[in-house]
Amino acid sequence: MPIFALVLILTGLAFCSLASGNAEVATAPDVNVTGDWQVRVGVGQVQLAEKLVTIVTPATIIVSPAPLVSVTAERHDALPVFNAGAAGWAKGVRLQGVVTQETSAKGYLDPESVEVTSTPDSGITYTRDADYALDCDWGTFGRLPGGRINEHTTVYVRYRHGLGRLDTLVVQRNGTVELRLGLPAVNVPQPAPTPVGTVALAHIWVPGRLAHLSAEQIFPIMETAYPHPAPPVADQLLPTTLQKLRNGKAVTILAWGDSVTEGSFLPAPETDRWQAQFVTRLRVRFPKAHITLVNLGWGGRNTESFLNEPPGSPFNYAEKVLGVKPDLIVSEFVNDAGLSPEGVEARYSKLLADFHGIGAEWIILTPHYVRPDWMDLTRERDIDTDPRPYVAGLRQFAARHHVALADAALRWGRLWRQGIPYTTLLLNAINHPDAHGMRLFADSLLDIFPEK
Secondary structure (H helix, E strand, O other): OOOOOEEEEOOEEEEOEEEEOOEEEEOOOOEEEEEOOEEEEOOEEEEEOOEEEEEOOOEEEEOOOOOEEEEEEEEEOOOOEOOOOOOHHHOOEEOHHHEOOOOEOOOOEEEEEEEEEOOOOOOOEOOEOOOEEEEOOOOEEEEOOOOOOOOOOOEEEEEEEEOEEEEEEEEEOOOOEEEEOOEOEOOOOEOOOOOOOEEEEEEEEEOOOOOOOOHHHEEEEOOOOOOOOOOOOHHHHOHHHHHHHHHOOEEEEEEEEOHHHHOOOOOOHHHHOHHHHHHHHHHHHOOOOEEEEEEEEOOOOOHHHHHHOOOOOOOOHHHHOHHHOOOEEEEEOHHHOOOOHHHHHHHHHHHHHHHHHOOOEEEEEOOOOOOHHHOOOOOOOOOOOOOOHHHHHHHHHHHHHOOEEEOHHHHHHOHHHEOOOHHHHEOOOOOOEOHHHHHHHHHHHHHOOOOO
């Protein structure tokens, strides 16, 4: 699939070429934001199956704001004391309308709409910052000492919250353009399907409570898959593992990481985890292989956490990583992202020496993209280059020490070119990928191995 250019213009963007699952587009129309909730699709041509479809007249498309949901009489028993020092999603009880997997959706609550009362109909109306405190961004609240809400008080909450939506601009066989509305959700919103006989031009990302559209919400579909798979390096960097896979000998693979490796948050963890997807596909590629997969993930921790665990701990490094004596270790640690390149060199050099000591080979996975503000990003488009020093450090370390690198960060950085805002693949709207996101890890790992 060719790579296509994107040219930003004014408040929108023009793209010269574009790809779809069943079509390739030449001289694709411009898509520009021309009003608060309005986009303009210019003239151009799209190739749909055997037919060249021409858009003769520019189309003005009205986009609906994200839906706002009203919640009444949401019951909460035994409120905890508001913990102002905790992370936003953990300061108190999460309002149910903004709950994601594990956390809450930042910015989706309308804080001015919140009303806390003693009965479903009204009763006592409690006072914010006297009886209770509210994290306006994350939608969590709790009681305050000295207020009228005690540890046994049941309260009821009225509020409004937004839902995100991922819409699709499609061109029909007759050259007309229409907007297909995605399914609204507080996290992982699904785009509208592209009907048979049409071609998708772009997705429009409408997060909950978005005030108005800008060019940042327009995601042209320029490619349908990552176009730069890495050349296989297993022959050079993983010779023992590769030989065993080819010859049908027993191979033990240890998947070692944090919550993204632990993966219990997935709807079907046994099949959706990155390591499960990887090994399933590895068995197809090497049908004679006898692979044992060992999972060792520890949520909220990093490599240092494992190194510091005492003997007998289920996460003790010497016993549960080295003691398994795996043939291949695949490490995933987005929670190591605080390491500088120098920190990576120091920490990972120790790991490498230990792995050599037990005769294990190693693949390092670069991490996925997490919340933009956690990565010093201000947008979800034009983000091919991962800004994290940790990722640069992993790439430098792998090249310097001849360690196999599965560079999943490269795939996450190009999702916008496939029309996908990457946060729509995060189940907790922060850092837990869904099955699609997990597949990007597996894709990167498979790149390392030859076809047979």
